[in-house]
Amino acid sequence: MAERNTNVPVIEAVDLRKVYDLGPTRVEALRGVSFQIARGAFVAIVGASGSGKSTLMNLIGLLDRPSAGALRIDGVDVSRLDAEDRAYVRNLKVGFVFQGFNLLGRSTAIENVELPLIYAGVGGFERRRRARESLARVGLGDRQHHMPNQLSGGQQQRVAIARALVNRPSLLLADEPTGNLDSQTSQEILELFQALNVDEGISVVMVTHEHDVASVAARVLTFRDGQLLHDGPPPADWEPAIPRRARQEAA
Secondary structure, eight states: OOOOOTTSOSEEEEEEEEEEEETTEEEEEEEEEEEEEOTTOEEEEEEOTTSSHHHHHHHHTTSSOOSEEEEEETTEEOTTOOHHHHHHHHHHHEEEEOTTOOOOTTSOHHHHHHHHHHHTTOOHHHHHHHHHHHHHHTTOTTOTTOOGGGSOHHHHHHHHHHHHHTTOOSEEEEESTTTTSOHHHHHHHHHHHHHHHHHHOOEEEEEOSOHHHHTTSSEEEEEETTEEEEEESOOTTOOOSSOOOOOOOOO
16 A cells, blocks of 8 residues: 555545535535644544534545535545545545444454455455454454354444454544443543554544543534534533543644
8 A cells, every 4th residue: 555645634624515405495514614634633523413513424434525615535635526436435545433333243243344355355365364453453353253242332333443444544434433332331432542543643533412522532623503613622621531642733
């Protein structure tokens, strides 16, 4: 794999707009949003229902296209890519972690982790090696042959994180990653995100509506009515779910 230019933002949005035409109704989900996220940053995106955060997540995850403006992921302008090209870039550059884990129930942990590599055309021996390595990174090296129903909720989310990391993406995109977990397990998952970010330099963007979860990140983007309302460190009165670890300043 070609070496990445560390000076290129992992995400760059320029006057990003998204409009939905719902019959007689025109909904402006994003209204001219601009920001950059540096490589190696840990950023949380927050906002109430209808704020535009889910729309932004879909655009960053290449599940949709903007109506206007530009969006670059790891230096690639994805604003006007067709569905096939978006799928190709998404598989290479974005690792997804969902609230509901989204594991295949009849496949083992290692088989679930291998899936993105199958789509990328990686051969069987290398695929299995990288899947084992990815499971070991999240502390599940001894659970690779377990089925999802043999794993706890926290372990299933770790498998999902291993799957998201196995293609060595530029960005780890997490959508409400602790939403289905109890408080203790949520803290363990957030500690894992911190370790991946601080110790390995992985870029993490986490969408959440919970202030204590968002406060674990170094930077918070707060949305309201399709606009970026706040961009900076977590507010002082937001108590983080776990202690923040020192990291390089997010730009």
